[in-house]
Amino acid sequence: xxxxxxxxxxxxxxxxxxxxxxxxxxxxxxxxxxxxxxxxxxxxxxxxxxxxxxxxxxxxxxxxxxxxxxxxxxxxxxxxxxxxxxxxxxxxxxxxxxxxxxxxxxxxxxxxxxxxxxxxxxxxxxxxxxxxxxxxxxxxxxxxxxxxxxxxxxxxxxxxxxxxxxxxxxxxxxxxxxxxxxxxxxxxxxxxxxxxxxxxxxxxxxxxxxxxxxxxxxxxxxxxxxxxxxxxxxxxxxxxxxxxxxxxxxxxxxxxxxxxxxxxxxxxxxxxxxxxxxxxxxxxxxxx
Numbered sequence: 310x311x312x313x314x315x316x317x318x319x320x321x322x323x324x325x326x327x328x329x330x331x332x333x334x335x336x337x338x339x340x341x342x343x344x345x346x347x348x349x350x351x352x353x354x355x356x357x358x359x360x361x362x363x364x365x366x367x368x369x370x371x372x373x374x375x376x377x378x379x380x381x382x383x384x385x386x387x388x389x390x391x392x393x394x395x396x397x398x399x400x401x402x403x404x405x406x407x408x409x410x411x412x413x414x415x416x417x418x419x420x421x422x423x424x425x426x427x428x429x430x431x432x433x434x435x436x437x438x439x440x441x442x443x444x445x446x447x448x449x450x451x452x453x454x455x456x457x458x459x460x461x462x463x464x465x466x467x468x469x470x471x472x473x474x475x476x477x478x479x480x481x482x483x484x485x486x487x488x489x490x491x492x493x494x495x496x497x498x499x500x501x502x503x504x505x506x507x508x509x510x511x512x513x514x515x516x517x518x519x520x521x522x523x524x525x526x527x528x529x530x531x532x533x534x535x536x537x538x539x540x541x542x543x544x545x546x547x548x549x550x551x552x553x554x555x556x557x558x559x560x561x562x563x564x565x566x567x568x569x570x571x572x573x574x575x576x577x578x579x580x581x582x583x584x585x586x587x588x589x590x591x592x593x594x595x596x597x
Contacts, residue, residue: 351565351568351569351572352565352569353370353371354561354562354565355378355379355562355565355566355568355569356371356374356375356376356378356566357371357372357373357374357375357562358373358375358377358562359377359378359381359560359561359562359563361373361562362561362562362565363561378562378563378565378566379563379566379569379570381560381562381563381566382553382563382564382566382567382570385552385553385560385563386549386552387549388549388567388570391544391545391546391548391549392546392549392570392571392574394460394543394544394545394546395528395529395545395546395547396574397460398460398463398464398467398528398545399524399525399528399529400525401464402464402467402468402471402524402525402528403521403524403525403528405464405468406468406471406472406475406524407475407517407520407521407524409468409472409475410472410475410476410478410479410520411475411479411513411517413472413476414475414476414477414478414479414480414482414483415479415483415505415509417429417476417480418480418483418484419483419488432473432476432477433473433477435469435470435473436470436473436474436477440470440533440534441533443469444533444534444537447466447469447534447538448537448538451465451466451538457538458538458539458540458543459543460539460543462538463534463535463538463539463545466534466538467527467528467531467534470527471524471527471528474520474523474524475520475524478516478519478520478523479513479516479517479520481516482513482516483509483513486509486512486513490504490508490509490512491504491505491508491509492504494507494508518582521582522578522579522582525575525578526575529546529547529571529574529575530547531547532547532548535547535548536548536551546571547571549567550564550567550568550571553567
């Protein structure tokens with residue numbers, strides 16, 4: 310009897326468990342629809358005729374498709390210049406942020422020094438400050454340094470709020486890598502640098518990828534500082550989208566086409582690193 314009861318308890322879980330599983334699946338589907346609907350509506354508006362985009366009674370499904378909005382989006386203002394500047398700024402922020410953040414995270418995680426706790430608390434405190442609260446001090450500082458209306462000034466600005474997150478995130482990954490692995494490599498003849506390069510760095514790579522994707526998205530999508538710190542001739546891709554709002558109204562269909570083109574680099578980047586990113590997001594879930 311006990312064997313039969315055990316088999317029954319482990320076979321199906323009963324109707325209650327099935328209803329619970331169905332409920333969680335429906336909740337997940339609802340979250341997916343809510344999160345994905347803006348993206349769908351952006352694509353829907355980008356490919357529909359311009360007159361349908363301002364229809365007061367729009368249809369959920371497109372009735373006709375056109376590519377004219379993409380041509381209009383590229384003709385209304387310079388497109389490739391802002392995109393190239395956004396790519397340059399985003400890649401520079403990611404490259405500098407990951408290198409500096411990795412070294413800082415390694416120092417905080419592996420070395421004991423005076424003021425270590427103060428540094429950690431300072432990193433957390435910086436992330437709590439609203440970005441809009443720093444716009445005037447940043448503007449005055451860059452103006453004094455001669456970096457106003459320069460991409461280098463914008464890169465420095467982005468690093469101020471991306472670096473704390475990078476350091477804190479990579480610190481979590483490094484802490485979960487046992488010190489014994491480095492010590493074993495050093496016993497086998499590696500220097501501390503060699504132990505880091507051969508042992509820690511490969512294990513840290515997924516976390517670096519996940520952090521890099523976050524930094525790239527933040528720099529690529531940022532609007533306020535790019536608007537305030539750059540003139541129109543040096544505008545980035547997010548500020549370029551404001552060209553579709555004029556005194557005559559807003560051209561919604563070309564604007565959505567421009568937003569769709571702006572989303573392509575993010576999608577391509579995610580597709581290239583999705584495996585590493587998934588591994589990085591789950592690497593800190595289990596310690597040991």
